[in-house]
Amino acid sequence: MSLLELAAVAKRFGTVEALRGVTFAVEAGSVVALVGDNGAGKSTLMKCITGIYRPSGGTITLAGLRIDQLEPGAIRKRGVEMIYQDLALAPQQDVAANIFLGREPTTRTFGLPLGRIDHARIEREAARMIERLGARIPSVHYQVGQLSGGQRQSVAIARALTFEPKLVIMDEPTAALAVREVDHVLELIRELQRQGIAVILISHRLTDVFAVCDRIVALRQGRVIADELTASTTMTQVVAHIVGAT
Numbered sequence: 001m002s003l004l005e006l007a008a009v010a011k012r013f014g015t016v017e018a019l020r021g022v023t024f025a026v027e028a029g030s031v032v033a034l035v036g037d038n039g040a041g042k043s044t045l046m047k048c049i050t051g052i053y054r055p056s057g058g059t060i061t062l063a064g065l066r067i068d069q070l071e072p073g074a075i076r077k078r079g080v081e082m083i084y085q086d087l088a089l090a091p092q093q094d095v096a097a098n099i100f101l102g103r104e105p106t107t108r109t110f111g112l113p114l115g116r117i118d119h120a121r122i123e124r125e126a127a128r129m130i131e132r133l134g135a136r137i138p139s140v141h142y143q144v145g146q147l148s149g150g151q152r153q154s155v156a157i158a159r160a161l162t163f164e165p166k167l168v169i170m171d172e173p174t175a176a177l178a179v180r181e182v183d184h185v186l187e188l189i190r191e192l193q194r195q196g197i198a199v200i201l202i203s204h205r206l207t208d209v210f211a212v213c214d215r216i217v218a219l220r221q222g223r224v225i226a227d228e229l230t231a232s233t234t235m236t237q238v239v240a241h242i243v244g245a246t
């Protein structure tokens with residue numbers, strides 16, 4: 001049994017068939033690339049996995065349990081985290097606050113919640129997540145708005161880690177980054193893998209895909225057109241799948 005199994009997943013928007021019979025699996029702790037041209041169905045597929053969309057057909061199972069009829073919150077509880085391209089961070093707040101955004105731990109006295117935000121704990125835990133990732137962030141007191149694109153990506157990944165995910169989905173994490181920062185984000189993806197976390201990486205940058213992914217799944221017009229081990233394919237072949245020359 002694989003960590004994530006997609007079987008004949010379909011999604012229609014009116015007359016548009018965005019996904020047709022999508023079948024593939026993601027093993028625990030593996031890094032799988034999802035590639036395809038604009039409009040191929042990548043984002044739609046990820047939204048089906050995270051529960052934002054309900055598939056029109058097929059099944060999605062996580063660790064053997066069906067998740068395709070669950071709400072996003074329930075799917076997240078089972079260990080699926082998605083990092084969106086806009087990262088959904090609050091630029092005017094510091095790193096620690098961003099890592100716990102929307103679910104700040106509160107202080108307790110004799111085990112009773114007092115409803116006051118536990119800033120000491122937020123800082124401690126945030127620093128621990130940054131440390132666990134080996135992210136290059138000078139201090140958890142930095143405002144996120146002052147960080148570079150790569151450092152922001154690190155904050156988003158650290159935030160995802162606090163949910164103890166089994167699977168992290170990343171939509172174009174390196175698209176807007178400087179060359180030097182790309183390597184750092186790729187290193188963070190490898191670190192997630194070392195910690196046993198599976199990653200689905202959506203990317204148009206095939207150099208990144210070949211640098212970190214074990215497998216490459218290519219979508220074209222809503223169908224899986226290729227599903228290959230990175231070691232047994234080439235960039236030329238993958239480009240051919242994407243543009244439809246195969």
Ligand SMILES: Nc1ncnc2c1ncn2[C@@H]1O[C@H](COP(=O)(O)OP(=O)(O)OP(=O)(O)O)[C@@H](O)[C@H]1O
Nearest residue numbers: 013016017018036037038039040041042043044045
């Ligand atoms: N909410 C929606 N309503 C109607 N059609 C949609 C909706 N979302 C996506 N589509 C259509 O489904 C198809 C797949 O779109 P999707 O956004 O999944 O592509 P993508 O592979 O993520 O592309 P890109 O690389 O540009 O992000 C497209 O034809 C798109 O127009």
Ligand SMILES: [Mg+2]
Nearest residue numbers: 039042043044
């Ligand atoms: Mg997309």
